Amino acid sequence: MTSIRVDTLEPLPGREEPPRRHVPPGRWLRENLFSTWYNSVLTVLFAALLGLLLYRVGRFVFVDGRWEIIERNLRLLLVFRFPDDALWRLWTAMYVLAGTFGLAAGAAATVRRAEVAAGRARPIGGRFLPLRRVAPVVVLAAVLLWLAGSVGATLLVAGAAAVAVLGRLAGTLLPRRYAKWTAVLALVGLAAAFGIVIGLGGVSPRTWGGLLLTIYLAIGGIAISFPLGVLLALGRRSSLPAVRVVCVTYIEIIRGVPLITVLFVGYLIIGFTLPPGTPTPSVVTRAMIGIILFTAAYVAEIVRGGLQSVPRGQYEAAQALGLSPVKTTWLIVLPQALRAVIPAMVGQFISLFKDTSLVFIIGLTELLGVADLITKQREFTAQGLIFETLLFVSLLYWVGSYSMSRESQRLERRLGVGER
Amino acid sequence: MTQTTPASKAMQPGGTGEQMILLEGVQKWFDDFQALRGIDLAVGRREVVVVLGPSGSGKSTLIRCINRLEKHDGGRIVVDGIELSDDLRNISEIRRELGMVFQQFNLFPHRTVLDNVTLAPRQVRRRPRAEARKAAMEMLERVRIPEQAHKYPGQLSGGQQQRAAIARALAMEPKIMLFDEPTSALDPEMIKEVLETMEELAESGMTMIVVSHEMGFARAVADRMVFMADGEIVEVGTPDHFFENPQEERTKQFLSQIL
Numbered sequence A: 001m002t003s004i005r006v007d008t009l010e011p012l013p014g015r016e017e018p019p020r021r022h023v024p025p026g027r028w029l030r031e032n033l034f035s036t037w038y039n040s041v042l043t044v045l046f047a048a049l050l051g052l053l054l055y056r057v058g059r060f061v062f063v064d065g066r067w068e069i070i071e072r073n074l075r076l077l078l079v080f081r082f083p084d085d086a087l088w089r090l091w092t093a094m095y096v097l098a099g100t101f102g103l104a105a106g107a108a109a110t111v112r113r114a115e116v117a118a119g120r121a122r123p124i125g126g127r128f129l130p131l132r133r134v135a136p137v138v139v140l141a142a143v144l145l146w147l148a149g150s151v152g153a154t155l156l157v158a159g160a161a162a163v164a165v166l167g168r169l170a171g172t173l174l175p176r177r178y179a180k181w182t183a184v185l186a187l188v189g190l191a192a193a194f195g196i197v198i199g200l201g202g203v204s205p206r207t208w209g210g211l212l213l214t215i216y217l218a219i220g221g222i223a224i225s226f227p228l229g230v231l232l233a234l235g236r237r238s239s240l241p242a243v244r245v246v247c248v249t250y251i252e253i254i255r256g257v258p259l260i261t262v263l264f265v266g267y268l269i270i271g272f273t274l275p276p277g278t279p280t281p282s283v284v285t286r287a288m289i290g291i292i293l294f295t296a297a298y299v300a301e302i303v304r305g306g307l308q309s310v311p312r313g314q315y316e317a318a319q320a321l322g323l324s325p326v327k328t329t330w331l332i333v334l335p336q337a338l339r340a341v342i343p344a345m346v347g348q349f350i351s352l353f354k355d356t357s358l359v360f361i362i363g364l365t366e367l368l369g370v371a372d373l374i375t376k377q378r379e380f381t382a383q384g385l386i387f388e389t390l391l392f393v394s395l396l397y398w399v400g401s402y403s404m405s406r407e408s409q410r411l412e413r414r415l416g417v418g419e420r
Numbered sequence B: 001m002t003q004t005t006p007a008s009k010a011m012q013p014g015g016t017g018e019q020m021i022l023l024e025g026v027q028k029w030f031d032d033f034q035a036l037r038g039i040d041l042a043v044g045r046r047e048v049v050v051v052l053g054p055s056g057s058g059k060s061t062l063i064r065c066i067n068r069l070e071k072h073d074g075g076r077i078v079v080d081g082i083e084l085s086d087d088l089r090n091i092s093e094i095r096r097e098l099g100m101v102f103q104q105f106n107l108f109p110h111r112t113v114l115d116n117v118t119l120a121p122r123q124v125r126r127r128p129r130a131e132a133r134k135a136a137m138e139m140l141e142r143v144r145i146p147e148q149a150h151k152y153p154g155q156l157s158g159g160q161q162q163r164a165a166i167a168r169a170l171a172m173e174p175k176i177m178l179f180d181e182p183t184s185a186l187d188p189e190m191i192k193e194v195l196e197t198m199e200e201l202a203e204s205g206m207t208m209i210v211v212s213h214e215m216g217f218a219r220a221v222a223d224r225m226v227f228m229a230d231g232e233i234v235e236v237g238t239p240d241h242f243f244e245n246p247q248e249e250r251t252k253q254f255l256s257q258i259l
């Protein structure tokens, strides 16, 4: 790759690789771990502790752990009491998601390559990036399939993976013109998947539980609390005092109470606040509303921080060009503000994901609820299997949170391109 | 010209003599601090007025009042026959006439240079995409950075960024350009390229008000120079008048510091 000097347009002399020092392992050890006597003591101590920990966990996972509680209840943990004859809907939804997300990823990769080729973006990542991205999910799928021990499920998952890979390949072949619609495509895929599960005699979310409910609450919560929070943040800076007061009051009240309270209050009063005659929303919907109302207040404060980070000069330049206030906000300020707060925002969404476990307070059985339930089953009570269950549930939460965190870092680096 | 008071010279529009901007007794307060104390100035079509003066004298405030980035508290501002009032339609009409270039460039960092230039024509003037792009490329050629069109502002040198900002303002086809210290955030070697662009613009007949302490530029292109201090216009005259024979004590003192 040759670089161009931006001011004179002359090619730079080929950039040299940063000098790489080759340190023999023995010396590296001596320099880093055993440089002084107390360093040596610490090294030995921590190595011992780490070894012990690894040994214990490894032994538990592979030898002592009695995973039959998970094996026997895998279905409950994942989809709870989802009816047998509707399971095909979940599988179909999975294929739709695999296809659309694969396409979107492929198209995004092409756009990205073009940007890099045009010198507008620096390549990021490194070798095997796509592989590293999906690694946690692949590991999770492997664990699940191993626990399930079902040939049919394995084949179905392998098929979905193949669809995703094919989708990605197809995405790279898509003309660049359509590439910007791929974000929309992913959203459409999500909506379609949802439609397939609930539509036309499907299974209403009010009966959902387990991981399925957790994911539903998390995705729904994120998708709605995000725009709502942005609106609240903008409202807080509105020139209309009434709008401002309403937004500030809302934000400050919600931020002053724990989520569990919001959920509970929502559970109790949402029925009353609706006009008479409307059917009371299901408990799941009420939980979703509680989560959305709660998260929106935090999103609003995060976005407000972002709005404040956009320099005055940006508003003034837009104004001087004759852009209306709405267009200034939409085209100039918000894109910059949101980009600046990606890490905080994703942090908030990761919290939301894990906080969905609090819906047990209003009688729902999401992932953690199922975990609690199965340790109380007759065949497993009082056998101390809580640790197996929690470890398994933690793995699910971890894969979700870690993936979000990784994708956010990617997004941040990608959008950060060309910044001052 | 028989009278020599600054006020009368300030009110004689130069250029073609046809009046493009008229300021009459313009006042601006920031809380209880008066930043502009009754400014009178008329600028003619095709005229280039260079404004100079010590820091805090109100130069930025003056040109920011003209396009309503600041609201003036007294007096009249008339741009190409439209009086600036609280009427929002008036304000946007006047902003169409005026292009502004800032000291800090204020390019939109999340958009490519080309997008920066096409944004306002497309969003405000509703130009079709292809037409806006074509016009934008012409503007970028005019400021001599067509090859930077697809980069982001952060990937350009300061001088290139400022020229992109000039192209962005020109793309709205303004009748008047306002410059607020366009070169004072630049390294010396980049100042030249921006000044050259501005000189070409002046030669093409653009009406310009330029806040600048670049005396070479002023001498080359200014029709009139305006010296401000403490929110007032102290002295007005041709560059020759300023460099050969300034009248006011404060002007002499200031010029001796910067020359």
Ligand SMILES: Nc1ncnc2c1ncn2[C@@H]1O[C@H](COP(=O)(O)OP(=O)(O)OP(=O)(O)O)[C@@H](O)[C@H]1O
Binding pocket: B030, B033, B035, B053, B054, B055, B056, B057, B058, B059, B060, B061, B062
């Ligand atoms: N938004 C504001 N609020 C309060 N005071 C202000 C504001 N903007 C400017 N001022 C004051 O008004 C006076 C004139 O400011 P202005 O920016 O117009 O000066 P200037 O001549 O452009 O100076 P410089 O050469 O440093 O740019 C200064 O004393 C400044 O402190």
Ligand SMILES: [Mg+2]
Binding pocket: B059, B060, B061, B180, B181
């Ligand atoms: Mg200034």
